[in-house]
Amino acid sequence: MSGIRDQFIGRRAAMEARHGALLAGRSEGRVMTLALIGGALAVYVGGLVALDISPLRIWHGLGQLGGIVLLMFPPTSGGHFLLYLGALGQTLSIALLGTLLAAILALPFGFLAARNVMANRLLHLLTRRGLDTVRSIDTLIWALIWIDVVGLGPFAGLLALASSDFGALAKLTSEAVETADRRPIEGVLASGGGRLLAIRFGIVPQILPVYASQLLYFFESNTRSATIIGIVGAGGIGLHLYEQIRVLEWGQASFLILMVLVTVAAIDAVSQRLRAAIMGRPR
């Protein structure tokens, strides 16, 4: 042990001469990293100043928030339990139908946006960009737009969920199609099948389980989204939550939040089971 130590100490001058920058921690990568972290911190502090965020304001707000959290207990339905339960059902309905509608619409567009199916480069690119545009508009904004079209209510919410999911699902589908194994497709083509048959028997069986499990993920996430679109008037339990918060009925607000949490947890559990069943099923 001490042999190595002595050796090192003995050669220290030579080592420092050769690797001085490394030993002093001044390698180029390190300088870059430090500069990056410094820049990020500067933007952060600048952001805090620009957004007018100060510890004092946070402290004041937290004080008031603490009082209100106390007012949230006990959570109470205020005699509207059935009404809230119905709204929760509506939320789930919106999530389910929105996901399915998006799924039906996304499948063909996913194929259009896949490079190995769509030979036409321009059409492929246009589809991709179009889907990106649809995807970058938030569900809530879609809800506002659809409310203008079909009026207030859950139907607008359903269409909003379907719109924003459509872009994301189609993109995922196109990626699944692009990474699909070529061999089954070539097999179908080699045995005399046409392009359509190659898609049906070469690609679809490969992406279907992936697609189904993605759909379940989207259903979970849509359950969450469907609870908030009510804030802009597109149906579901969000409307009641918004109302109760606005009239400062904290007990009922916390009751509604609890209902949402329980539902989301339940849906997650069910969908996890289903996903395991789908992925595990021998094909």
Next chain:
Amino acid sequence: MRALAVPPERQIAPLLDAYRRTLAERRRTTALFGALLLVAIGLSWVGAEVRPDVFWQKLGNFSSYFGRLTQLDTGARVWTDPVYWFWGLRRWSLQLLQTVLIAYVATTTGAVLGLVGGILASRNLTRSGPLRFFVRRVLEFNRTVPDIVFALLFVYAGFGLGPLPGVLAITLHTSGALGKLFAEVIENIESKPVEGVGATGGTWFAQIRFGVLPQVVSNLASYTLLRFEVNVRGAAVIGIVGAGGIGQELIVAIRNFYYSDVSAILLMLIVCVMLIDAGSEWLRHRLLALDGRR
């Protein structure tokens, strides 16, 4: 060509039988699932008040809506007079900048909280079972409640209008979402470097700093960048409940039917989101390349 050797009937029969039974069973399961799905759809159809007739009737509205979006109040098409179309460019740019800043500050703070939470929630770094359980539940709560609900609560309970409640809401949600991911990354690390640092007498912090962080930092950064993309979209809509950013301007324009403003703001928002997505994708690829070189 040689003829295929066909085994005798009595050998084939049980095989065929087994095949048919397996197939029938699978079909039954599929049919059962299909039936359940149909029932669910039927119930939802009523629950969500689906009215296809209204949809077809109003579909014209949708296309004409896009027509109106591209029309100035002078009646001309928007692209004939871009200066008039983007009359609020300065104001909207500032609000867009505020939106991005909200997302940035919230993502950074949320990532730091998420790292602390992730370390406390991971089995290999935190010995205390009750502490782990508690931290996990807190993270779960933070990510299950949507950021806009937090924003709503904060606006009405204590913080008032402005970007502060928005930042806090997104921070909280981000800490939950990232904390879970971070915990998963941390639980999958190699334990040898950590033990090595511990064996040479390193403290708990030294173990984290030199044993854990070097293994996970590129992964954490990549998740954080992804979350930043999500948060920019989130920050763009929390303005709807009054929590800062461009959402406020957008909802005012939509509610008051200022169609050309809506399209101008949406266009700026889409371009901004796409630019940020592209930038973050580029950064993530750089990070992965860095990881591969090591």
